[in-house]
Amino acid sequence: MRRILLGAAMAAILAGAGLGPLPAQAQGNLFQPLVYVNDSAVTRYELDQRVRFMQLLRAPDSDPVTAEKALIDDRLRMFTARQMNITPTDEQIDAGLAEFAGRANLGVEEFTAALARAGVERQAFRDFISAGVVWREVVRQHVVPLVRVTDAEVEQEMQKIIATPKVTHVALSEIIIPAPEGQEQAALDRAGQIVANARTEADFAAFARRYSATPSAGNGGRLPWTPLANLPPSLRPLILSMQPGQVSQPLTVPGAVVVFFLRDTRGTLRPGASEQILEYVRVTLASTDDAARMAANSDSCADLFVAARGLPEAQIQRQSLPQGQVPTDQGIRLAMLDDNETTVVNYGGAVQLLMLCKRTPALLAETPAAPVATSAENGSAENAEAQPDPDALPAKDEVRNRVFNRKVTQAADAYLAELRANAVIRRP
Incomplete structure (x- = not known):
């Protein structure tokens, strides 16, 4: 810590x-x-x-x-x-x-x-x-x-991971300070002063114009949007650990000291991140008044089942379906709801009360583990090496440990x- x-x-x-x-x-x-x-x-x-x-x-x-x-x-x-x-x-x-x-x-x-x-x-x-x-x-x-870490906290953290785009491009500004032999310490001292005093992009740009020895200096050190994959592998973890608006610690390279400012990032969601599983209840009733009364007495799907007690089984159904399998008319209504909210649909001859119980990212659903990609050298299966899926979610135990460590750090502070x-x- x-x-x-x-x-x-x-x-x-x-x-x-x-x-x-x-x-x-x-x-x-x-x-x-x-x-x-x-x-x-x-x-x-x-x-x-x-x-x-x-x-x-x-x-x-x-x-x-x-x-x-x-x-x-x-x-x-x-x-x-x-x-x-x-x-x-x-x-x-x-x-x-x-x-x-x-x-x-x-x-x-x-x-x-x-x-x-x-x-x-x-x-x-x-x-x-x-x-x-x-x-x-x-x-x-x-x-x-x-x-303590609850299952709900783990699920919330998993949903946050799913909803967070994976960074693919970065907008950096740079300052490269020459450090000829015998002047390394002076360059490091200057870089340290920049890190301590560059609070905004404008501050960083002013330092770049004054001290940076690259063509980008005239533009305040601004570099164009760059694919993360184009950066040196050793630099990527540093950039990914930063938030937009942050300045890196000085990095020493042969003959120079480098400081970066992260202006912004772009990214894409992992495959399947936008797909959802919808758990909902549909109750068929005789009138909108009946539906309104039942909705008023139900704060959750469990309450709705209690309120609908006594109805024929055919009139109350609980569904858990991928978004693409939900009937279009119901899917449109459910799209407007948060968990445990209701809507009433009048079809003329009958009235349907819909309550959304839970909206869950499909990636969190219980599905078989994704196949692991393999590669083989010289076409020999014996030389095949398992490669981790870069789009795979972290294991729940790993996420639980991550949440636990964060809570311990906060509690210790x-x-x-x-x-x-x-x-x-x-x-x-």
């Missing part, structure tokens, strides 16, 4: 790290308390170290105000862990150090050596990891047992906010 950083970019940054000497004010009184959190002090030196660490990682929260807030939160995490008798073991911390350093494809010693060259002590890295280790255990004990509100936080 902590920050996720791009390993390749982080490795490139660390390889050329160099942030200069500590500020003069930090050198004057390194351990001056800046803020007390439940009587535990955050010192000026800790803040300088955290700012330097975050700047080195090109994290968005590298300014002093945000870094101080992060240190306060870490104090709250550690304080809560102590109250729950949670103490991180050396093995847990070492595993956390190794996992984090591994994101940069480095070992712990290589990573800490790179930090040291930039003036960041190993202890600052260790403190950062320790707070995360104990907080995961706090969340596991205090938050996770309270989180709410718990931390509660701890912050109840803490004694004061300045000297």
Whole structure:
């Protein structure tokens, strides 16, 4: 639940790290308390170290105000862990150090050596990891047992996935900053400033005109609509993780640093996404007055069956049909209804009351698994390899885990906010 950083970019940054000497004010009184959190002090030196660490990682929260807030939160995490008798073991911390350093494809010693060259002590890295280790255990004990995911939430998430177009084209703006040998850090610093200050497309365009070394600079860095498949495979996950209006973190490429702004996306629904299964009830009655009374007393299909109790079986029918199999006259009426809404159709000799029980995407219906595409090399079936269907929906268990993790994260954030509100936080 902590920050996720791009390993390749982080490795490139660390390889050329160099942030200069500590500020003069930090050198004057390194351990001056800046803020007390439940009587535990955050010192000026800790803040300088955290700012330097975050700047080195090109994290968005590298300014002093945000870094101080992060240190306060870490104090709250550690304080809560102590109250729950949670103490991180050396093995847990070492595993956390190794996992984090591994994101940069480095070992712990290589990573800490790179930090040291930039003036960041190993202890600052260790403190950062320790707070995360104990907080995961706090969340596991205090938050996770309270989180439940219902079948309805899973279905709602599945419907959202079905209704969300798969991105096929993107509208990007670019800034490419030259980074000749010996000037890599200066280019990264400039890119970091752009990321921190480009809040809108107009901001990004102004930076592009000033700093970008490509022909698109004159047009504010704007690139034409581009098929996602045309982008380098390594870049696609980054673009897909962004929302329109967002700026990417700086990316290092040979001789340059690149920053993107995502203006917009286009996409298509997966096959079958617009098809529906309609579950509805049709009741045949003698008059519109009878139909109106029955509708007024029925808030759901279950209520309608109770209200129609005593009618001959032929006069009340419940159907569950693909949209294409619903009779056209009924399909037109049902198209105007939400779940548990009714409409009355007068055919002259008889009156029909229609109630829509549920409208479900056909892709969620219980159907046999789609066949898996295969390919064979040299025409030999023995060499055939199963290929995943790119249009297949994720398994319900996967979606349930996704919803569960999101709810845990939200609950953990709410718990931390509660701890912050109840803490004694004061300045000297």
